[in-house]
Amino acid sequence: MSVSDLPVPFIPNARDAVRALRPSQIREVANAGFGVSDVLPFWFGESDRVTPAFIREAASAALAGGATFYTHNLGIAPLRAALAGYVTGLHGATSADHIAVTSAGVNALMLASQLVVGAGDRVVAVTPLWPNLVEIPKILGAHVETVALNYGEHGWQLDIERLLAALTPDTRMLLINSPNNPTGWVMSRDEQRTVLAHCRLHGIWIVADEVYERLYYADAEAGAEGSSARTAPSFLDLAGRDERVICVNSFSKAWLMTGWRLGWIVAPAGLMDDLGKLVEYNTSCAPSFVQQAGIAAVQQGERYTQELVRDLKTSRDHLVRALSELPGVDVKAPPGAMYLFFSMPGAEHSLDLCKAMVREVGLGIAPGSAFGPQGEGFVRWCYACDTARLDAGVERLKRYLAQYGTVW
Numbered sequence: 001m002s003v004s005d006l007p008v009p010f011i012p013n014a015r016d017a018v019r020a021l022r023p024s025q026i027r028e029v030a031n032a033g034f035g036v037s038d039v040l041p042f043w044f045g046e047s048d049r050v051t052p053a054f055i056r057e058a059a060s061a062a063l064a065g066g067a068t069f070y071t072h073n074l075g076i077a078p079l080r081a082a083l084a085g086y087v088t089g090l091h092g093a094t095s096a097d098h099i100a101v102t103s104a105g106v107n108a109l110m111l112a113s114q115l116v117v118g119a120g121d122r123v124v125a126v127t128p129l130w131p132n133l134v135e136i137p138k139i140l141g142a143h144v145e146t147v148a149l150n151y152g153e154h155g156w157q158l159d160i161e162r163l164l165a166a167l168t169p170d171t172r173m174l175l176i177n178s179p180n181n182p183t184g185w186v187m188s189r190d191e192q193r194t195v196l197a198h199c200r201l202h203g204i205w206i207v208a209d210e211v212y213e214r215l216y217y218a219d220a221e222a223g224a225e226g227s228s229a230r231t232a233p234s235f236l237d238l239a240g241r242d243e244r245v246i247c248v249n250s251f252s253k254a255w256l257m258t259g260w261r262l263g264w265i266v267a268p269a270g271l272m273d274d275l276g277k278l279v280e281y282n283t284s285c286a287p288s289f290v291q292q293a294g295i296a297a298v299q300q301g302e303r304y305t306q307e308l309v310r311d312l313k314t315s316r317d318h319l320v321r322a323l324s325e326l327p328g329v330d331v332k333a334p335p336g337a338m339y340l341f342f343s344m345p346g347a348e349h350s351l352d353l354c355k356a357m358v359r360e361v362g363l364g365i366a367p368g369s370a371f372g373p374q375g376e377g378f379v380r381w382c383y384a385c386d387t388a389r390l391d392a393g394v395e396r397l398k399r400y401l402a403q404y405g406t407v408w
Contacts, residue, residue, distance in 0.1 A: 017138055017139060017140075017141055018139060020138065021135050021138060021139065022131060022135065024131065024370065025351050025366075025367050025369055025370035026043050026044065026366045026367075026370050028351065028355070029043055029351070029354045029355055029358060029364065029365075029366065029367060030043060030044075030358075030364065032354075032355040032358045032359060033358040033359075033362075033364055036358060036359060036362055037362070038362050039358060039362045039363075039364050040362060040363055040364060040389070040392060040393045040396060041364040042363075042364055042365050042366075042381045042382045042383070042385075042393055043354075043364045043365055043366040043380075043382070044366075044382065045130075045181060045253075045258075045338065045339070045382055045384075046252070046256070046258040046382070046384065047256050047308075047338075047384035047385065048384065048385040048386075048389065049256055049384075049385075050256070051255065051256050051257050051259075051260070052255065052256065052297075052301065052304050054296055054300055054301075054304075055255060055257065055293050055296050055297050055301070056293070057296075058292055058293045058295070058296035059260075059289050059290065059292060059293035061292075062288065062289035062292035062293065063289045067288040067289040067292055068288060068289065069288055070284060070285055070288075071285045071286070071288050071291065072285065073276040073277075073279040073280050073284065073285055074099075074100045074101060074272060074275065074276050074279065075099070075100060075101025075102075075264070075285070075286060075291060076101070076288065076291050076292075077096070078295055079101055079291045079292075079294050079295050079298075080096040080099045080100075080101060081096050082294075082295050082298040082299055083096075083099045083101070083264050083294075083298060084096040084098070084099050085298075086298045087099070087236065087266060090213075090230065090231045090234070090236075091231070091234050091236035091237050092236065092237065093241075094236070094241060094266060095241075095269075097269045097272065098241045098242075098266055098267060098268070098269055098272075099264060099265070099266060100264060100265045100267065100272060100275050100276075100279070101262070101263075101264050101285075101286050101291060101294070102262075102263045102264060102265060102279070102283075102286060103261050103262070103263070103282075103283040103285075103286045103287075104250065104252070104261035104262060104263050105209070105211045105248055105249065105250030105252060105263035106132055106263075107261070107263060107282065107283060108248040108249070108250070108263040108264065108265045109132060109133060109136055109207070109209060109248050110136050110139075110282070111265065111275060111278050111279065111282065112207045112246045112248055112265060112267070113136050113137050113140060113142075113173070113207065114140065114278050115246070115267075115271055115274065115275060115278065116172065116173055116205045116207075116246075117137050117140050117142045117172055117173050118140060118141065118142070119140065119141030119142070120141060120142070120143070121137070121140075121141075121142040121143070121172035121173070122142070122143050122145065122168075122170055122171050122172055123137045123142045123143065123144045123145070123171070123172060123173045123174075123175060124144075124145050124146070124147060124163075124166050124167055124171055124173070124174050124175070125144055125145075125146050125147070125174075125175040126146070126147050126148075126149065126158065126163065126175070126176055126177070126180075127146040127147070127148050127149070127371065127372045127374045127375070128148070128149065128180075128182055128183055128341070128368065128371035128372050128374045128375035128378075129146075129175075129177055129180070129181070129182075129371055129372060130177065130181045130182070130209075130371065131370060131371060131372070133175050133177060133209060134146070134175075134372060137173070137175075142172070142173075145166060146372065146374065147159070147162055147163045147166050148374035149180075149183060149185055149374070151378075154332070155183075155184075155185070155332035155333075155334055156180070156183040156184070156185035156332075156334065156341070157185070158185070158187065158191060160191055160194060160195075163195065164194070164195070164198050167195075167198055167199065167202065167204055168202070169202045169203075171202065171204050172204065172205060173204065173205040173206075173207055174195070174199060174204055174205070174206050174207070175207050175209070176195075176206065176207070176208050176209065176235075177208075177209040177210075177212075178208070178209075178210065178212075178232060178233075178336070179212040179213065179215060179216060179232050179334075179335070179336025179337040180212075180336070180337060181212065181337055181339060181371075182337075182339050182341045182366070182368070182371050182375065182378075182380040183334060183337075183339070183341045184334020184335060184336050184337040184338075184339055184340070184341065185334060185335075185336070186216065186218065186232050186233065186334075186335045186336040187233060188233060189233045189237070189238075192233055192234075192235055192237075192238055193238055196235060196238055196239055196245075199244065200243070200244075203244065204244070205244045205245075205246065206235060206239075206244065206245045206246070207246045207248065208234070208235045208245065208246070208247045208248065209248050210232070210234055210235075210236075210247050210248065210249055211248065211249055211250040211252065211253055211263075212232070212253055212336055212337040212338070213231045213232045213234055213249070214230065214231055214232075214253065214254040214305055214309060215253055215254070215309060215312060215336055215337055215338055216231060216232035216309070216335065216336045217309070217312075217313045217316070217333075217335055217336065218335035218336070230306070232335075232336050234247065235247060236266060241266070241268065241269070242268040242269060242270065243268065244268075245267075245268075246265060246266070246267045246268075246271075247265070247266040247267075248263065248264075248265055249263060249264050249265075249266070250262070250263040250264075251263065251294055251297055253338070254297075254301070254305045254308070255297040255301050255304070255305065256308070257293070257294075257297065260290050260293065260294075261286075261290070262286055262290050262291065262293075262294050312338055312383070312384060314387070315383045315384065315385065315386070315387060315390060316333060316334075316338075316340070316383050317333065318383075318387045318390060319340060319381065319383045319387075319390045319394070320332075320333045320340065322390065322391065322394045323340065323342060323381075323394065323397075326344070326394075326397065326398060326401065327345075327401070328344055328345040328401070329342060329343070329344045330342060330343045330344075331343075338382055338383060338384045339380050339381065339382050339383070340380070340381045340383060341368065341375070341378050341379070341380050342378060342379065342381070343377055343378050343379075344379060344397075344401075345401065345405060346405070347368060347376075347377050347378055347379055348376065348377050350367035350368040350369045350370075350375070350376055350377070350378065350379055351367040351369050351370075353367065353379070354366065354367040354379060356400075356404065357396075357397070357400050360400055360403070360404055361396040361397075361399050361400045361403075362396060363393055363396040363397055363400065365379050365380060365381045365393075366379065366380040366381075366382075367379060367380075368380065381393070
């Protein structure tokens, strides 16, 4: 028998659900910058500052002290206690029994979905949205439907009646990211109250991604109804800790710890044993020395976080003013997060536009289509840097518009 007579082997492929996941268009834009000198990258969601020294020193001390071993699946007790105190100070009484430490906020989102969603379940997500949130339930075989925010004179707004109509009794989970990536939209206290009541009625789980809760600039709204001006409105302000509400958070934004991969979950105590199993089968635990750094962030970082938010607001306002002077640019100052999500000439083909800007003028911003079809027509600019760097980016955008318009 010759080789040609042998049966053709099956081509090895991943599961259909995995193959159907959309790749990162932000990475695609970044790849277009390879070989381009002096690119100004505003495409990723992180500051250009390093993690504060007191956090780095805590990690170094922990490493020097030998904190290199496995820990409890749900996190070391001192960090869980510190987080319980932190959450209590922002949102009301919370015990360590409701806290789980995770290996990053995105890992927390995966764990939360694994806890409550399975194949065939119906999930609703408010978009435009960081793609990880929409794609994670699909990995588990769930069906995701989206409800889009509306853009208008007052920026991004939620059609609450449309969302309630989508939250039918057969819905298993609602995904809400507020303050929102990419739009900076913040869900109001009244909207949260309405949605919570509806989800209670139908037994729908709420998974709230609140990693940007400290990056909130609308103090008047934040101070309403007893809420702290230090944080955006949260479902934790309204829901009991043992309701069907899971809140996800991260050390990445408020303490500039993106590379540390440390997050946490606030969830019903009755989920914690099963959550511990999932942590074991995903990552076993977060690194011990990183958890020690997390304690320093929570216990010593409040002044730093408040200063960071003031700086971010200054950068936001500066960039809004600069972009507003450009022809064809429509931009509004959002109340939260660290991004401007705005329209400009050519943004109806945002991926091609962003790749062209990288190639032609070395300006790196994210295409709106990276955040779902509802994001097309917009681009996202992360303003977590000093104003001089923002000015340099705006000058490159001016040059692109003057020289190339929408041609790529």
